[in-house]
Amino acid sequence: MRVVKNTFAAAAVAALLAPTAALAQEPVKIGTVMFLSGPAAAPFGVPAKQAFEFVVEQLNAGKAPAPYNKKGFGGSKIETAVLDEAGSTTTQVTEFRNLVQRDKVDLVIGYVSSGNCLAVAPVAEELKKLTNFFDCGTPRIFEDNDYKYVFRTSPTATMDSVGAALYVKDAKPGVKSIAGINQNYAWGQDSWGDFEASMKQLVPNLEVKTSQMPKLFAGQYNTEISTLLGANADVIHSSFFDGDLEALLLQAAPRGLFKKSMGVLTTGETVIYKLGAQIPDGTVIGARGPFGPYAPHNAYNTWFHNGYKAKFNSEPNYASYQMAQAILGVKLAWEKAMAANGGKRPTNEEVGAALAHLSYEGPGGLVRMTNGKGHQAIMDTAYGESKYANGKLEIVKIKRYPAEMVNPPEGVKSADWIKSGFKK
Amino acid sequence: MDQILPVIADGIIYSAWLFIAALGLTLIYGVMKIVNVTHGSFYALGAYAGASFTGAWLARGYPPVLSYVVLLVAAVLVTLVFAPIIERGILRFMYARDEVVILLITYALFLVLEDTIKLIWGVNPYFVAEPYALLGSFDIGGLPYPTYNLIMVGLALVAGGGLMWLLRGTRVGKLLTVVIHDPEVSRALGINVGRYYLATFTFGSMLAAIGGSFTAPTVSVVPGLGVDVIVLSFAVVVIGGLGSLPGAALGAVIVGLVRSVSVHYAPQLELFVIYLVMAMVLAFRPRGLFSLAEPRKI
Numbered sequence: 001m002r003v004v005k006n007t008f009a010a011a012a013v014a015a016l017l018a019p020t021a022a023l024a025q026e027p028v029k030i031g032t033v034m035f036l037s038g039p040a041a042a043p044f045g046v047p048a049k050q051a052f053e054f055v056v057e058q059l060n061a062g063k064a065p066a067p068y069n070k071k072g073f074g075g076s077k078i079e080t081a082v083l084d085e086a087g088s089t090t091t092q093v094t095e096f097r098n099l100v101q102r103d104k105v106d107l108v109i110g111y112v113s114s115g116n117c118l119a120v121a122p123v124a125e126e127l128k129k130l131t132n133f134f135d136c137g138t139p140r141i142f143e144d145n146d147y148k149y150v151f152r153t154s155p156t157a158t159m160d161s162v163g164a165a166l167y168v169k170d171a172k173p174g175v176k177s178i179a180g181i182n183q184n185y186a187w188g189q190d191s192w193g194d195f196e197a198s199m200k201q202l203v204p205n206l207e208v209k210t211s212q213m214p215k216l217f218a219g220q221y222n223t224e225i226s227t228l229l230g231a232n233a234d235v236i237h238s239s240f241f242d243g244d245l246e247a248l249l250l251q252a253a254p255r256g257l258f259k260k261s262m263g264v265l266t267t268g269e270t271v272i273y274k275l276g277a278q279i280p281d282g283t284v285i286g287a288r289g290p291f292g293p294y295a296p297h298n299a300y301n302t303w304f305h306n307g308y309k310a311k312f313n314s315e316p317n318y319a320s321y322q323m324a325q326a327i328l329g330v331k332l333a334w335e336k337a338m339a340a341n342g343g344k345r346p347t348n349e350e351v352g353a354a355l356a357h358l359s360y361e362g363p364g365g366l367v368r369m370t371n372g373k374g375h376q377a378i379m380d381t382a383y384g385e386s387k388y389a390n391g392k393l394e395i396v397k398i399k400r401y402p403a404e405m406v407n408p409p410e411g412v413k414s415a416d417w418i419k420s421g422f423k424k
Numbered sequence: 425m426d427q428i429l430p431v432i433a434d435g436i437i438y439s440a441w442l443f444i445a446a447l448g449l450t451l452i453y454g455v456m457k458i459v460n461v462t463h464g465s466f467y468a469l470g471a472y473a474g475a476s477f478t479g480a481w482l483a484r485g486y487p488p489v490l491s492y493v494v495l496l497v498a499a500v501l502v503t504l505v506f507a508p509i510i511e512r513g514i515l516r517f518m519y520a521r522d523e524v525v526i527l528l529i530t531y532a533l534f535l536v537l538e539d540t541i542k543l544i545w546g547v548n549p550y551f552v553a554e555p556y557a558l559l560g561s562f563d564i565g566g567l568p569y570p571t572y573n574l575i576m577v578g579l580a581l582v583a584g585g586g587l588m589w590l591l592r593g594t595r596v597g598k599l600l601t602v603v604i605h606d607p608e609v610s611r612a613l614g615i616n617v618g619r620y621y622l623a624t625f626t627f628g629s630m631l632a633a634i635g636g637s638f639t640a641p642t643v644s645v646v647p648g649l650g651v652d653v654i655v656l657s658f659a660v661v662v663i664g665g666l667g668s669l670p671g672a673a674l675g676a677v678i679v680g681l682v683r684s685v686s687v688h689y690a691p692q693l694e695l696f697v698i699y700l701v702m703a704m705v706l707a708f709r710p711r712g713l714f715s716l717a718e719p720r721k722i
Contacts, residue, residue: 037538038648041547086648184695212691217652219643220441222573223434223687229567230430230688246549246644254557254570278553 026345028073028334029081030056030327031099033092033110034135034319036084039217039243043270044112044135044319049082050312051304051320052109055327056080058307064328065299073331074338076345081105085112089119096120100129107131107348109326112319114138114157114186121150130348132355134326135319137288138186139194139414142372149348151355151375153329153367154322155407157187157239158414159381160266160288161194162406162422167284167383167399168235169202172262177207179233179261181224183244184213191239191266197418199235209233217244221251233261241267246275253278269293270317272386276393283386285395289364291321293395294382296365300328304363325362329369329377332360368403371410378407429565431688432681437573439680440580441639445653446660446672447583448631454667455604455624457523461530462510463632463657464650465537466503470633471649472541473502474640475550482554491555492575499637503630506537511625516618534650542647549644556641576638583631584673591669600624659698663705665712674713 032052035045056078058064062071072078081103083095092111099105107130111117117136122145124131131150133141137157141150168175178199182188192211200206209231212224225248228236236258240248245267252258259280265271269287272279279285287294292315295301304324308316316324333355337346340354356374360367367377384398408417409424417423445467452460477498478491510533518526559571591597603610603620610617636649643649660679664671679698686697705713 037542037547039644039646042549042646046547210691212687213694214687215695217648219639219649219652220438222437222569223684224691226430226434226567226569227688227691230427243549243644243646243649246551247642250551250553250556250644251642253553254561254572255568274549275551 025076027077027079028107029079029103029105031081031083031103031105031108031110033083033085033095033099033108033116034323035086035112036082038086040112040241041086043242043245043317045085047314047317047320048112048135048323051308051316051323052080052082052327054308054311055304055324058303059327059331065303068300068328068331070335073334074343074345083110085110085116089113089115092116093119093123096123097127100127105129107330107351109134109323109330111136114140114190117141117152118186121145121147124150128348130330130352130355132326132330134322136187138190140186140190142376143413146373147375149352151329151352151369152372153326153369153377155289155377155379155381155403156414157191157266158194158408158418159378159403159406160239160286161191162198162418163381163383163401164237164264164266164284164286165195165198165202166401166406168199168262168264170399171284171385171397172234175199175203175206175234177209177231177233178235178237179209179211179228179231180237181212181214181221181228181248182237182239183216183241185216187241188213188216188239192237194414194418195237195239195264195266197415198422201418201421207233219243219247221248225252225255225257229255229257229260235264236261237264237266239266241270245271249275249278253280256280258283267318268386270319272393272395273315273317276386276388276391279386279388279393281385281387284383285386286383287318288322289318289379290382290400291318291364292316294384294398294400295321295363298361298363298365300361301363321362321364325364325367328362329355329358329360329367333358366403371407373410378403381406427565427688430567431684433564433569434687435677435681435684436577437569437680438683439676440573440577441635442656442660442679443580443673443676444576444583444635444638445632446657446664446676447580447587447669448628449654449657450661450664450667450669450672451587451631452625452628453661454669455600455628456519456621458515458530458625459523459527459658459666460625460628461527461534461654462537463629464654465534465541466507466629466632466650467636467639467653468541468647468650469502469506469537470499470636471640471643471645472545472550472636473498473633474637475552475645476545477501478552478555478640479550482552488554488558491552491558495555495637495640496634499633500630503626503633507626507629508622511622515625516621519621534654538647538650547647549646550640551644552641554641572641579634579638580676583634584669588669656698659702662712663702665709665714668712668714671712671714 034048114136133152139156182192263283266286268285336354337350382400384395474495561568660675664675
């Protein structure tokens with residue numbers, strides 16, 4: 001009789017819990033947005049999408065290394081909705097609303113363009129939808145506003161620029177003058193502004209010869225190259241990316257621009273496998289953090305790098321790494337929030353609270369959500385120089401910089417931090 | 425003096441590139457009264473065909489010096505495949521409609537062709553850098569310039585001069601001028617207007633494709649390549665006067681030189697200086713520098 005009674009009790013408890021358990025096991029739908037057409041597709045969008053596919057597939061199969069080895073998000077299968085980031089900023093805002101309101105995604109991971117991130121952030125806040133920017137670099141997002149639902153698990157462009165300046169000072173001790181060629185929008189302006197200010201802090205009496213700001217995707221840079229050649233600066237900084245960077249290298253190579261002046265390409269890693277022969281030895285190559293050739297030797301990098309390469313027969317670039325760590329960060333936060341509320345499916349607010357101030361290891365090493373009130377990641381960074389030999393470009397003379405050395409302290413704006421002489 | 429020479433050289437090189445791109449646009453408008461947005465697509469098609477044909481040519485170990493011929497052949501072939509299909513298959517049914525409707529149709533075709541390019545070539549970039557560096561370089565004002573730039577300037581001169589000769593010095597050109605002035609009267613005179621439209625559209629598009637093909641060695645050939653070109657080409661032909669051949673030439677030279685001066689002396693103005701010139705020209709001559717009220721002309 002006691003057995004029967006217990007069975008009934010167990011059945012009753014199971015019946016009561018069933019809806020909660022079923023809810024917890026419902027798929028988690030992630031909306032992801034990256035360039036799938038246009039000039040930014042090949043260097044960023046496609047590698048990021050491939051990383052997204054690989055990581056989601058691995059997570060759904062429970063094949064990622066611990067602590068990411070629980071299937072999906074807390075046992076719930078991951079479903080995806082993929083959108084193209086091409087088009088105007090207005091289009092992206094509309095498409096973001098569609099993702100949230102029509103496609104009913106649980107969260108969004110995406111955006112390469114800084115302009116799109118700046119536009120989407122307030123809309124994510126308005127719609128109360130957890131949104132993790134995986135790539136865009138402008139520091140203004142969390143320096144000019146506070147957000148509850150918006151996160152960025154990749155470091156800002158400030159880290160890239162300060163790291164580049166530190167590397168230049170180390171690698172070229174007698175540097176006296178700089179020049180720049182950057183795209184005329186948020187990313188290019190912020191990158192050059194931070195690099196110029198950092199160099200002025202590091203090198204007294206530094207001369208800035210010229211700052212070229214052609215429009216995004218202009219494609220023709222002969223005139224700018226003439227100006228840079230005529231300026232004869234010791235160092236030329238560029239945060240060009242995608243087809244613009246490729247066109248700049250193709251047009252600069254026959255004219256010897258980066259042989260005459262040391263080139264500093266903060267996103268250069270995206271082209272080293274395709275245009276290695278066009279990049280003169282000694283060009284400083286950035287990967288927007290410890291990604292690609294700068295990634296640490298840890299279990300997550302081994303899993304991600306080898307798995308990605310086997311699946312797509314190509315090297316993952318920094319956009320791939322950033323996407324991988326964006327998903328892993330949200331997964332960890334999701335499961336932490338689930339554990340905190342007794343295994344129930346977490347709300348966006350609960351996941352956000354778990355992601356804020358989180359520290360976790362990914363394929364690029366330690367990610368610490370310390371800035372932007374816990375919404376902005378900082379990481380160590382690394383730079384090195386190109387050396388082309390035997391048909392392959394290698395990165396040599398690698399120097400690593402701790403996260404605190406290349407990122408502003410919490411609550412301090414990047415520009416103010418640089419102006420203060422990198423005061424802690 | 426040392427700085428002025430590079431400013432002029434850069435301006436002329438940029439003008440040559442712009443003129444090749446804009447020439448076909450103004451020709452097609454002059455003859456067919458179509459503001460042809462697909463012009464950007466033909467530029468992109470030329471670039472893709474040029475990069476892939478030349479890449480294949482060089483990969484097989486054929487003489488690199490002939491890669492310039494391959495660039496030209498690639499542009500001609502890709503135009504002969506796409507232009508007649510578009511003109512005979514779609515545009516010829518629309519000539520009776522309003523200019524704005526045809527503009528929207530060519531915009532729709534532009535979007536279709538963008539996706540067609542992605543279907544054929546994918547989204548990964550194509551590079552064919554060899555022809556750009558093959559001819560070495562020369563110095564102007566102490567700065568090295570790839571000799572390849574002279575090919576672009578030569579192409580612009582040949583295309584502009586050749587078209588001028590064709591229109592003014594040949595029987596075909598004179599008949600085409602009749603078509604421009606009045607298609608209905610031309611038909612009454614026994615001129616096959618449809619054939620002239622087909623030839624004009626194909627030749628105009630071919631000029632865009634040649635521009636794209638010869639630009640391919642200097643850029644990363646990626647989706648969206650034709651977007652910026654079409655905007656700049658419109659600026660050039662609007663400054664010069666829609667449908668005017670000398671206008672396109674002058675427009676290209678003005679835009680090229682103004683941009684070059686801006687990049688060298690005031691780079692912060694480069695972003696809008698072309699459109700500032702366009703606005704100023706339109707403020708004083710709303711139909712462009714070389715446009716007359718009647719009749720339309722090339």
